[in-house]
Amino acid sequence: MATANITVIGSLLIEHIFFIDRMPDLGESFPANDYMKGPGGKGANAAIATYRACHGSPATTSVSNDGGETDIKVRMVGAIGKDSEGEYMIEALEQSHVDSSGVRRETGISTGKAFIMVEETDESRDNRLIYTLGANVALTPNDFSTVESLSSGTRPDLIISQLEIDLKAVEMILETAGNAGIKVLLNAAPANSILPALYRYVTHLVVNETEAAILSGCDLADVNHENFEKIARGFLDYGVENFVLTLGEDGAYYANADGLAHVKAFTVESVDPTGAGDTFVGAYAAEYVRQQKAEEPWDIHKAVTRANAAGALTVMKPGGQTGIPWANEINDFMVAATCGSQTGPGGALQDEPNE
Template sequence: MGIINFGSLNIDRVYKVSHFVRPGETISSESYKCFPGGKGLNQSIAISRAGAKVTHAGTIGADGGFLKELLKQSGVDTRYVRESENVTGHALIQVSEEGENCIILYKGSNYENDVNFIDYVLAGFNSEDILVLQNEINNLEYLLQCGKQKGMRILLNASPVDERLKNMDLTGVTWLMVNETEGLEITGENKPERIAAQLLDKYPAMNVILTLGTDGCVYQNKENRIYQSCFPAETVDTTAAGDTFTGYFIASVLTGKSMEEALEIASCAAAMAVSREGAAVSIPIYAEVEKKLMDWHEIKH
């Protein structure tokens, strides 16, 4: 049993600004830094740092070799990371003084995953494995169909939401990870309980994980509803919060943790990530999360 993450590999160019640039406005950034990123890469690193085995599949350009190297150094199996002649996908990220972020994505080589490559990758996996997906690569619908046909358990982080994703058949998705904004886009509902209810009406076998920022998160399926509060953190950069949560959550599920434990571990890891700069580089290792959780439980008791 293992995890295959078919996901994006990006270069993040981060600009610290006093406020997000407005239409017609030109501002100077206070600083510039370049980081490895992409929801796929971030989640694979989070899964590995959480202690689970993960294989990453995706496409980089000639400028993206350091992304593959970082995955390797983080313990991720990179045999299915290939190189194309296109430029690597990248993101222009504004980070405000409050630590909030505003992102422009360029698809680049992330949109060069053809069906033959997908078939080649998934041939090495079966119904015992978990397929992790996000919406930053092409052929997502084909990946969902293939995963469903193979009987794989699928985790879909429905980000970013677009018209293409809204029209996809998600019946094969085991765990759907959305935040409030994405939930509103998909369902038209703005209350957490209504977002989950509408998704479960349409997909009764699904498990919905709704992240609510500083209000914590909710896990819901047809039988259970579990609420997990947010861990306190001094916010520096929220870029990798959701990816850290996703990676730690699915790693915890794979390694046999209860749903309550998985949500608590993922929430703690995400809180640690927002207190650090950058995306992939901000993701904590499991020993750090374990210590923070132990300290937290001691304080509570």
């Protein structure tokens, strides 16, 4: 059986989530309906989502490989404080069988924290999020100046990173990995602009509508179906190999040299959208590496569809990591959705790729 290695370099945060009827007005004190605390951070979420997307749930089976002939191992690189919340983060990673040996424990600084408000209305489950990086600021460009530093000597098949750590550190990751020929998936979230010359090192660029607007320099109102191709072509011209735009309830749009398409979302009842984008990234990454190791022709449409399914399952449960699905859950969901409709998963027609 072939073995693949994915390294996630990114943030680890403790999430404090408040469920409310509406967003409070300026200066208003407002009671929450419920509260929960859990592990999170875009880096940690993506690492757990990546592993789960290609392994069966231990609740129903042994943690077996569900990725065909490829066993995908996932390693987390990041920083936490020497505190109880940091150890809580480590436990969460290890419970999902993510290698946490690349997570540093920093002295004199606490583990990062995020505070999230989820609006519970009949119309939506919108959320608002603020965070403090805490120990995540300890990651600097000097930490990623060599290939060995990217994954402690083990050359990964793919590196996943986001922008919830120092921007210059991420740019160094891109440059070091790119010069070594290592594939990189950049989830440019939270939105921030990287040096244009570094896009040529990005194998996969995953952004939402807000991030697409900021990175492309256009107005958010102009990130619409009429302009998706134009925006995508701009990033492809910079050197990005695969561009993916996540659209929430509207699914996702992708483009590369072989074609472009809009993949409709699966229809589910949303409870909490926190972490759905990170789950999308993890499932997409796992499918990409599985296809590469199996020496299959790259099918981005299949990867985006599977990532849509994983993201849909995530929003059905509260918390950034609570709802991240395992491979067997994604498989069962996709089969049930397809069998329940003659028009495609989620009961909505999917656009075919345009060559």
